[in-house]
Amino acid sequence: MNRDVILVTILLLSLSQWSSSALIHAGYNETQASYSRPVVASSNTILVPDDYRTIQQAINAAEEGDTIFVGTGTYYEYVVVDKALSLLGENNNDTIVDGSGIGIVVSVIANNVAIHNLTIQNGEIGIWLGYSRNNILSDTTITDNSYGIYLWGSSNNFLTDNIASDNYDGIYFYSSSDNTVSGNIASNNSYGIHLDSSSANVLVDNVFSSNTNDGIRIYHSDNNVISDSTISNNTYGVYVADSDKNLLSVNKVLNNQDGIYFYYSRNNILTGNTIANNSQYGVFLDSSSNNEIFHNSFIKNIESSRSVNSVNSWDNGVEGNYWSGYLNTDANRDGIGDTPHLIGENNQDNYPLMAKFSQFNLIENGAYMINAISNSTISEPQFQSLNNRTNTVSFKVDGGSFCRISIPHSLIDPPLTVKVDGNPSSYFKKVYSNGTHTWLYFSYVHSEEHEITLIHTPPSEQLMLFQWAIFGLAIITVILFSISVSYYRLFNKQKKIIKAYEREVGNFPVSHEERARMRFIKDVIEREEKLEEFKKKYGIKIQPASNLEDLVEKLGVKKKS
Secondary structure: OOOHHHHHHHHHHHHHHHHHHHHHHHHHHOOOOOOOOOOOOOOOOOEOOOOOOOHHHHHHHHHOOOEEEEEOEEEEOOEOOOOOOOOOEOOOEEEEEEEEOOEEEEEOOOOOEEEOOOOEEOOEEEEEEEOOEEEEEEEEEEEEOOOOEEEEEOOEEEEEEEEEEEOOOOEEEEEOOOEEEEEEEEEEEEEEEEEEOOOOEEEEEOOEEEEOEEEEEOOOOOOOOOEEEEOOOOOEEEEEEEOOOEEOOOOOEEOOEEEEEEOOOOOOOOOOEEEEEEOOEEEEEEOOOOOOOOOEEEOOOOEEEEOOOOOOOOOOOOOEEEEOOOOOOOOOOOOOOHHHHHHEOOEOOOOOOOOOEEEEEEEEOOEEEEEEEEEEEEEEEEEEEEEEOOOEEEEEEEOOOOEEEEEEHHHOOOOOOEOOOOOEEOOEEEEEEEOEEEEEEEEEOOOOOOEEEEEEHHHHHHHHHHHHHHHHHHEEEEHHHHHHHHHHHHHHHHHHHHHHHHHHOOOHHHHHHEEEEEHHHHHHHHHHHHHHHHHHHHOOOOOOOOHHHHHHHHHHOOOOO
16 A cells, blocks of 8 residues: 555545534534534554554554554454544445444544544444544444444534444434534434434434434433434434424425424424425424424425424414415415414414525625525525615525515615516515514516515615605695696586576476477567567568477478477
């Protein structure tokens, strides 16, 4: 084996391992505040099998801080790590430690140990951490054991990017706290991960799938965080028994028999999860009360929820959950259903969501969480500052027709306006504000994709818009007043004409023809008086028609038959 190649490989593995540890440490700094960084660099490198034939011989010869590099091959031995060092395999598919079906294959009883890039298989316990702290286990495959990874009374350890498969318990914690489990795959076990009397652990970005019993079992364990994980094709996705104050957030719980099952468990929070296509129940609560369940999306489960001897909160007082079977309306267009979703006796979602819940992060002088309820797919969120005064949040929506979104004031101050593809939204309103966040609802034409921009409008511009609105309203008022005055005058004029006509013809119940006849007779009499005056004055006699029929005949007008 070429020693220069080996040393370069060790350096690369060490840097990779340190960077993974640093990223996890940064992401969970508050939760894991007491962590110290495990030893990964070495003052001396020992090669197996070049320097020592077995791994255990190399460990026995090593000093604190040394690195043991294990070349490819199968090592049939039981390894006890009793000092702070790094154990690095050349290739985790081909660097195998085999327990021959009995015992503990790798036992870690020291602190500050790093194990990387191995396969550990075929034992009673694959790898055991007993009363051990500040260790890293990464990029290792643990398979064909009764217990794959077993932590007993151990804390502040990192389990990162491992595969635990075909064990009884893929990962088992007993009385172990403040550990981080990140990026692991636990599949085809009886239990993916089992937390027993273990608290304050963080499980993030893992896959627990195709386990014959539970993807995750939490028993008599409090204050754990399970987030951003995929939990699928298990009998129970997550089984929580006699456990309190755990947080299950932003997980995908899919295609299990029961998605999430609570048994005698209290004060847990279930939020932001997608719980879909489970063959029996989405969530089942048995004798479990005072849990908070909101912002979850229950989609196409045979039965979305079941509550037995339990009273829980199914919304946060403003927003509840999305239920794919909820068919009621949203008449006021705020993204919340008009009627509660009934779950069982003393249990209902008072603010059911009209579309799936989703979250996305924006990083701008800190992390900002944006909550959205939309029947569109949201992607490419961005934050932009323009001219040091106008802040915008933009993202794309694909399909759908509406979005309800929550914007932190610390990210972008109100007042806000919404633009769709650079134009004002066809419908937009502020639906709620609590002093720290503003909730907006807006709609758009259903199509393949739109660019949405939420823009902060400074108060001066708001004032200008208000002034223009007042000016426009004043002009409209003047125009309407002028029209009203003209109409009033025309009405009065017509009214006078009608009264004059009534005075002329009277209010007798006679026909128009009779009224014309009467008017003609009156005219004849007046004309005879004037003709008589004319005759007396000028001595000339004018002979008029004696009656209406005579006049009609002289004029040659034909009467209607």
